Amino acid sequence: MCLAIPARILKINGNLALVDMAGVNREADIRMVKNLRVGEYVLIHAGFAIEKVANKDAEETLRLFKEIA
């Protein structure tokens, strides 16, 4: 139930944004995440953005996966 899906911000209008969620456009409430910009990724849970997903952190995670211990 704590499912949250990454989505890309397409348009921002106050506390609401239009997001692309796996190819489907949906409206999301973005009051919990400040300073969002079009093109950035957020996690959507029950119609609300709960956090930004940082591009550089995602890339760093992938780099860590590949690191040989």
Added chain:
Amino acid sequence: MKFVDEFRKRSIAQGILEKIKRFDSTMVNLMEVCGTHTMVIFKQGLKGMLPENVNLLSGPGCPVCVTSQEDIDKTIDLAKKREVIITTFGDMVRVPGTSSSLEEEKGNGADLRVIYSPGEALKIAKQNPGKKVILIAVGFETTSPVIAASVLDARKEKIENFYIFCSHKLIPPAMKGLLESKEVRIDGFICPGHVSVVIGGNAYRFIADKYNVPCVITGFEPLDVLQSIYMLLKQIKENRAEVEIEYFRAVHPRGNRIAQGLISEVFEVCDVRWRGLGNIPKSGLRLKNDFSKFDAEKEFRPRIKNSKQNPDCVCGDVLRGVKRPTQCKLFKKVCNPEKPYGPCMVSSEGTCAAYYKYGGG
């Protein structure tokens, strides 16, 4: 899809598994406390890939599953009221109460609507001014800020026919309860990713510091889970107990302060009963006095008597990691997703449903 496909590469998984297999430790029990992790582990067959000395246990990570039978019965009683529209997330609908379920009540004429977002419940309230709309609010810290936002919106928009039935629960106190009971040895926690987005990594520090149990906050792709298992094994091997954040692309040590602010504006912490875990101090949320007019329990006073579940159902033991679903007399014989006897078979993220759908793991 970005942030998904890259995290599912088989070749990288093999590399992490090789690292995991290099730990020749004694038997370790690692517990996940998030239903979404349970589903990833089973769906991807991760259990079967791990060496024999790494045992994964599912804990109380499914909000619908841990909802007490009393609360399930109360929602069913609320659904019987003719002036009411019940709005709920889908998983609650088929959970068997003592003598009925929300689904059965719908068959009996109850107005029951499955929603995806609490905003839809507000919309239904506005469209039906002659009815009273109750939102069944179950969920952990990921969901409670979203529900809090809808209560604040209802107040701001002066929606007078909107109520919530509040059964929110908090994850860290449940983890503490499991450790204190000492029923199962837990050597490391695979901590929930999206609960942690809200509460932050620091919320688990007392578990590492006081109980000496390593915690790794984990994302939801198969590679995230494998990497976290590796990180936990490394902590165990090096005799460390710390909170590490594998899912740092979304989780920060202090969490989402705005979401935390929404929770504390609307709710206050209270003691609540969990299925299987009993009464846990300070493990739930209730509406603050300022918001009591939105409280469905106060408005409708749902009545229940002698709440009970099927005596052979072991959902409670499954939720504590004490029993596996395959040790239940009902499992697969009479209990299945079509005819569930307990919530762990109903919910899409219940442990019994995972065993049923994907096998022993």
